[in-house]
Amino acid sequence: MSRALWDQLKAKQSAFLRTRLVSEQAARDFRTSLPAGWAALLATPLGDLTDPAALNRALDAALQGPSASRAIRPAATAILSPLIEAARKEPSxxxxxxxxxxxAKLRRLAARPKILSEKLVRQVLESEAMDEVMTDILSSMLRDFSHRVNPLVAEWGLPSLLKRISLFGLGKGLEAVRAEFERRLDPEIFSFLRSSSRKALRETSDALVQRAAQPKHVALRQHLATWLLEQRIAELLDALDDEGAALAQELLVDALNHGLSRKDLAERRRAAILAFYIEHRTHPVGDVLARHGITFEPDFDALAGALWPLVRAACESAPVQAWLETIVAEFFDGLPDDLT
Structure with a gap:
């Protein structure tokens, strides 16, 4: 058989493969073969599918360094931006x-006494800002109480007496005494409240922590959980304006980027992958999944519908087409010239 005929056969074979691999028949074959392919995958030992060192190198390259800044951060931004915007308008x-x-599970979770972090409670209630608020509240209450029951300032006390004796010329002197008393009293009240408010806040923290398991406190947390479920998402995020939404988005992206760049977390991930591989490498994939409670069979129609366009696009791409031609050429070029 002449070399010219080999070249014709080679060209026909290449053309056939290019057409056949992206044809409707290929799509049907792809769908038909998926169940058997899935079964074969489940029967394959995990160790035959991957190498932990290679997998970790691939993840390192994808999640750290330039790749993360050029791909993951823009992708996270593209995903979060519409999600946050939609949440701000969500009526549900x-x-x-x-x-x-x-x-019901959320209510049970809220009922657990340790659901509130003691450290968080104390950080909030025993802060300088809360101390200032408590001081102002107690000061206002004491002044209100004083104006009602203190005989020097209450309407039924000295002021009433001053009105009666003003005709005898004694009113101005007593009024001066009252004014001086109030002038000296205010700093004393403030000094007293500065220490008392801190004590009150500490006692409030202690009470919230120590009484967390008491029925009324459990009922309060469950009420808050129920109230939260009844609120509309948009109303919960009503205080988040455009600038706040942008900052929240940047914060989430920064946290993701920082988490991926942390060397200690990367080391934990590598160690976890290696440990998982060592434990399961000799077991079939199906057994590994079952050991972790994962037992399902894919919807092969849906899977084929999602994957076939990707497979077809890959087969139609110039690099794959060139590779197929190379494979065909290697086959025909390897045949002996005297083959008849």
Whole structure:
């Protein structure tokens, strides 16, 4: 057989493969082969599918360094931006995003006495800002109480007496005494409240922590959980204006980027992958999944519909087409010239 004929056969074979691999028949073959392919995958030992060192190198390259800044950060921004904007306009109630049975689980979670962090409670209540608020509240209450019951300032006390004796010329002197008393009293009240408010806040923190398991405190947390589920998402985020939304988005992206760049977390991830591989490398993939409670069979129609366009696009691409021609050429060029 002449070399010219080999070249014709080679060209026909290449053309056939290019057409056949992206044809409707290929799409049907792809769908038909998926169940057997899935079964073969489940029967394959995990160790035959990957190498932990290679997998970790690939993840390092994808999640750290230039790749993260050029791909992950823009991708996260593109995803978060519409999500945050949609959440700010979402009319649904928070509870609608949870199944009904999950509402009861949330109430049970809220009932747990340790659900509130003691450190967080103390950081909030024993802060300087709360101390200032408590001082102002107690000061206002003491002044109100004083104006009602203190005989020097209450309407039924000295002021009433001053009105009666002013005709005898004694009113101005007593009025001066009262004014001087109030002038000296205010600093004393403030000094007293500065220490008392701190004590009150500490005692409030202690009470919230120590009484967390008491029925009224449990009922309060459950009430707050129920109230939260009844609120509309847009109303919960009403205080988040455009600038706040942008800052929240940047914060989330920064946190993701920082988490991916941390060397200690990367080391933990590498160690976890290696440990998982060592533990399961000799077991079939199906057994590994079952050990972790994952037992399902894909919807092969849906899977084929999602994957076939990607497979077809890859087969139609110039690099794959060139590779196919190379494979065909290697086959025909390897045949002996005297083959008949």
């Amino acid at each position: 109630r928070a509870g609608e995003f949870l199944p009904t049975e999950a509402h």
